[in-house]
Amino acid sequence: MRLPLTLVVALTFVLAAALCGVAASFAVTAMEENSEIAVRRALDLNGHDWAEVEADGLQVKLTGMAPDEATRFNALSVVGGEVDPSRVIDRMQIRPSAGLAPPHFSIEILRNDSGISVIGLVPAKMDRQALIASLGRLAQNENVTDLLETASYPVPEGWNDALGFGVKALDMLPRSKISVSAGRVTVKAISDSGADKKRLEDALTRAAPPSIRIGLDIAAPRPVITPFTLRFLIDEEGARFDACTAETATSRARILAAAKSAGAKGSPGCIIGMGVPSPRWARAAELSIGAVAQLGAGSVTIADADITLIAAEGTDQALFDRVVGELQTELPDVFALHAVLPVPEKTTTAGPPEFTATLSPEGQVQLRGRLGSEDMRYMVDSFAKAAFGSASVYTATRIVPELPADWPLRVMAGIEALATLKNGALVVTPDNLRLRGTSHDEEAAASIARHLAEKLGESQSFELDIAYEEPPQTEDAAPDPDLCEAQLVEIQKAEKINFEPGSATIMASSAGIMDRIAELLQNCGPLRLEIQGHTDSQGREEMNKQLSQARAQSVLNELRARRVLTSTYSAVGYGESQPIADNETEEGREANRRIEFHLIRPELLDEETTALEEIEATSTDSATDADADSGAVGASEAAGEDQ
Template identity: 60%
Template structure:
């Protein structure tokens, strides 16, 4: 009985223990599921879908890769709101931070009459002290503002060439803003004249390093024209402008159209400038040109608001009076008209005259009549100062009864002659005639302004000056393409040859080098690559080194001939660019060559890659080491 009771008690306790264990397991499983689901839902609501949640008993483990440390902490905080923070196990990682990108290096240079400043961020590899020293030298006596910062990152490709070009360009631009980036330079500048603008654009485009993208915006203000001058001549040779000035593009169009209607056959050049005496300038000019056309021949000259109309000799008096009267009544206020009808001169009477001639060689002869010894000495001294002491021959004669303004007329004539390359000046009591050739496209305008201001608005003068491009020191320069073609022609007639297996130029080719040097001196500073090429015989590396050494040897020979080579580079191409087959001796001979190729900047759309001495520090290519011990193929050739 006792045993049976004891057995019942044991069984009862066992069943209770089993039931408690089952209940505990179910409770733990329920807590795990609820904790995992609650934390997962909370993280999803916060947008942290990257996090992984796993419950193990009462502990909740968070795993996954958090974008940042702050996000990882936020995930822990979110989980801690659902379950006890002590139960949260952090097994999360943080995404590795990307390497810090190097900064964008750039610099901006500003220069005006108040000084020069530079601001920007440059690489530590750039010699900051050298940059500031150069800027100080450029600024001269004006102050320098240094706002440069330095970052210890490698200099990007193209940075050194761009900065060097910008600094050298700034030397030529007294009023400019130059922006520098790696491989790119942007220049905005103001010049004093259109000629200076053209010259600077040509210099900068020629001197830009290879591969540099350049944006040029050079402005030239309108010139101040004093006096505001216009002169139109209509004679047996046709209708032409000796000088033309306008105050606006609209006025220029109106004036040129009136001139074409009067028979103008030339280009119709007219300078737009400042200094017009009246806003009705183009109206007055148009009326005066129409009056001259009605008369049929003569000249019309404007000097500010003074107008001189000279009719052709033989014009009927009635026609002259009618046209002049109509013009006087039609002219806008301010303008004053002086009209003259020359008297017919007896051809048997020769007026006194002074004649000065300038030969193409620069020799000057002074002949004719002079009023006294003082004027003769003055004329001789002026001519020697203008043309050179050894270039003046004087054969003047002192006579009496010359007009009182004779000294002014003679000296003004000489001053006009000084603007010509060759020609003559003839001075008489009634007129002053200037004729000849010039390389200055504005010489005719300058002479007309000079005569109008020195002789007076009522005086008659005749200007027959012809512009010739070959006399223009700027326009006469050959273009880079012409230079390249001329050198190619020289090489086609006579190659540059070398001693066998070396980079020494053969003595027979020195004459060719002389011819090329002469062409390059006339071409000025153009960007050239001197290319060396070989045939395919021998090892490729040996051929490459030999071609480099030969190209450098040609560059050195040009330097020895005093050719400015700062914009040249030497580069060997070895056997990679043949122009003929290498399986014949004739083909190999053609492939062994030196070529001169223009280096053309790469334009950046839509900017215009517009294009003397090099403005950037792009040094010449170092010569490659010769391999003379293992020369095969080229070693046995020129």
């Protein structure tokens, strides 16, 4: 039976539609797979393995957790390079960011004659008004410029201690820059003198809480030296300086190198100061020292731009003329040379005129020898009594006419120089002035040489033999901190602080050593001291650290019980991290179980820093330009080992 034509046409269309549907289905599936594979490969090649890809017909769906917005955008760009961006459905999410880390809180406090300025970032919960009020009291009603910013974060550990010490340091230092951050304080300042610098460093070191690290950069201003003096001589005792001054460290190095080439031994001192008469001072000094070395003996004195070269008696005339001629030619223009070759004096039966003055350690002075007139004797006696005290001077001089015209000047200059010594003797002759003695001032010889060069003038010879003697310690002066630390080590060498096994309890047998340590620390006065606890390696590391901390704290508590002032002490446990012996042996483990006492020392920064020069010049009007950098100061940390 033949099917109707209409049915055949209908069936043909149905079959064609089915075939098209199947073909379309296969085409869509192939397109989805190809798109997904291409996008997946591109994402993997660009490091986006966190992204998931799903193809749905012509659409490409992206899911996953992107680390940040920039990474998500980059993934979209990669996919857009493989398929039409209109086909991309973005369902990617961004991982929530972690809480922002607190900022670095720090402040800079600048103090000078114009007032105090403070700049930096501080916690909002800090008592800012109390800080400004404290600075206002220090400024004594001068201007206090507040340029602080705040941030709403908790106050970091160590911030309050550091800020309190910073204000205390500012109170001691009228010209300074204090940098404060959590647990650290950096001090840059200018002192009035070298002695004042040392006093301030000691005071700041003792005042600092043990919980903070400090860095000190206190500079003493260079002294103004007048006249700017250098005196170098070679005699039977060898080559040496009586006085040496230089304008810079480079100039000093050149002068000392010339002295060593001329035969000077050891490490002679040379003061760096202001007042140099010429930038070519070092060159003049080198040439002058070299001239004395060529002569083999003699002295050279440079006072400002005047140079006096005195050869030793008996120096060959031809050698003297040659050396002086060469020196005169090579000296810089500003310097004037006066050269002397002494002529041997003829012997007389009367002997040469002489004046002597002696100063005993008890302060008694005796004046003997020749003076030109009664008026001269009265003047010398009065001058000596003014210098040493009326009851301390005994005068036994005699009147001799026809003394040298400059005799009174030489005698008075010598007595004035003798008055600066602890004890000594002065001898004045027509051709020389000799002064020897001891002084508590390390720079006494240089000061006296400058004084005599200024008073006596050119062509005048003088000899100095000044020995330095350390001033006696006052009865109430605390021992040197380094000495106290060394004595603590010695005490523990003789006996050890022992604890009950596995416990922080100090054994009764160690009461004696604790008493001796407490007595020593009471005599030492305030120290920044770290009491360190150490253990052997037996047991768990964390337990050992806890045990060492507890033992160090027990020692600190025992010292407090013995009335030792421990406000500047800290107790720190290091556990097994710092062994001093082999933990594989019983003897080594016993040695490692210990308590140690260590000074917490500040780091002294470079004295030549140029930042200090800004302290003098900066006013509060320029505070907004102040450098907020706290300075890279590696404060000293407690060295560790003692238990």
